[in-house]
Amino acid sequence: GEQVEQLPSILRVQEGSSASINCTYENSASNYFPWYKQEPGENPKLIIDIRSNMERKQTQGLIVLLDKKAKRFSLHITDTQPGDSAMYFCAASPNYNVLYFGSGTKLTVEP
Amino acid sequence: EAAVTQSPRNKVAVTGGKVTLSCNQTNNHNNMYWYRQDTGHGLRLIHYSYGAGSTEKGDIPDGYKASRPSQENFSLILELATPSQTSVYFCASGERDSQDTQYFGPGTRLLVL
Numbered sequence: 710g711e712q713v714e715q716l717p718s719i720l721r722v723q724e725g726s727s728a729s730i731n732c733t734y735e736n737s738a739s740n741y742f743p744w745y746k747q748e749p750g751e752n753p754k755l756i757i758d759i760r761s762n763m764e765r766k767q768t769q770g771l772i773v774l775l776d777k778k779a780k781r782f783s784l785h786i787t788d789t790q791p792g793d794s795a796m797y798f799c800a801a802s803p804n805y806n807v808l809y810f811g812s813g814t815k816l817t818v819e820p
Numbered sequence: 821e822a823a824v825t826q827s828p829r830n831k832v833a834v835t836g837g838k839v840t841l842s843c844n845q846t847n848n849h850n851n852m853y854w855y856r857q858d859t860g861h862g863l864r865l866i867h868y869s870y871g872a873g874s875t876e877k878g879d880i881p882d883g884y885k886a887s888r889p890s891q892e893n894f895s896l897i898l899e900l901a902t903p904s905q906t907s908v909y910f911c912a913s914g915e916r917d918s919q920d921t922q923y924f925g926p927g928t929r930l931l932v933l
Contacts, residue, residue, distance in 0.1 A: 710879070715862070743921055752910060752924040753863065798862055805917050806851055806870070807878075812862040 711736040713801050715811025723819055728786040730814045732799035735780065739801040742775060742782045743808065747796040757784070789818045823847060824925035826911050832931045839898040841928050843911030849923075850916035852894035854878075854886060856907040857927075863910065869894055870916055901932045 712735045722728045732742075740761035745753035759766045759773045759782065766773045772785040782801075786793055794817050800808040823846045833839045845852065850871050855863040865878030867886035875886040883905060885897040898905055908929050914922040 718860075752926050754924070755921040758921065806914075807865065807868065808922060809865075809879075810855075810863040812860060 711739055711801050711803055711809035713799060713809050713811040715799050715814060717814060718812065719815050719817075721817045721819060722789055724790060725788055728789050728793070728816055728818070730784045730797055730799065730816075731781065732783065732801075732811050733779075733781050734801040734809075736801070736803045737777075737780065738803040739780075741802040741805055742773070743800050743802075744771075744773065744784050745798045745800065745810075747798065747813075749795075753798060786816075789816075791818050791820060794818045824911055824913050824923050826909075826925040826928050828928060829926065830929045832933065833898075833901045834933055835902060837901050839901050839905075839930065839932075841896040841898075841909055841911075841930070843894045843896075843925055844892050845894075845911075845913040845923075845925075846892065847913055847923065848891060849913035850891075851914045851922075852888065853912040853914070853922060854884070854894070854896045855910045855912065856880070856905075857910060858907050866896065866909075903932045906930060906932045 715732045743758035746756045747753040757771045759775050775782045797814045799811040802808050825844050827842045853868040854866040869888040887895045910927050911925040912922040
């Protein structure tokens with residue numbers, strides 16, 4: 710299996726600033742790390758993912774970093790907007806078939 | 821985009837009653853999953869399936885059964901519902917052994933009184 714810890718559980722930032730969410734995992738075999746965004750009342754949707762052969766991935770204001778040695782990965786949202794306010798979940802997978810999720814971060818972007 | 825539907829979307833059940841949550845996907849994905857989401861716990865895997873006729877236990881299978889009668893359909897069954905099973909349940913589908921994401925359904929809100 711896998712255990713994923715996600716911090717912080719609550720994050721408030723000012724509009725235009727950056728937000729960072731950190732996750733750690735235990736299973737060194739984990740090789741796939743997706744991030745999901747969930748709006749209130751909606752289902753989780755993939756926003757970015759990274760595989761173990763990469764250390765950094767960037768797309769549309771999102772940056773994911775992976776440190777396999779430390780078993781740590783993180784999501785950085787640059788130039789945050791009110792529309793970024795949501796729940797964010799990290800996950801890890803050791804076998805591509807099962808995802809193990811962190812407990813989530815509630816991000817609030819204040820104007 | 822992948823299409824995963826769930827029914828019912830909302831359900832009120834009585835303690836000790838039987839509840840069946842249904843999920844249908846039109847993506848021809850091999851894998852299907854049932855999660856529950858509770859505040860402070862994120863998404864926890866209950867059961868999953870690699871294909872028709874297959875069911876596997878996830879992290880929290882106690883009190884739940886699953887059924888995968890076809891590639892498209894995956895059901896979660898609560899034989900004797902308890903108030904502790906009040907939660908939001910998400911179904912998801914994904915390709916087997918693939919570095920691809922899981923696609924989630926809209927969720928079912930279950931209240932057990």
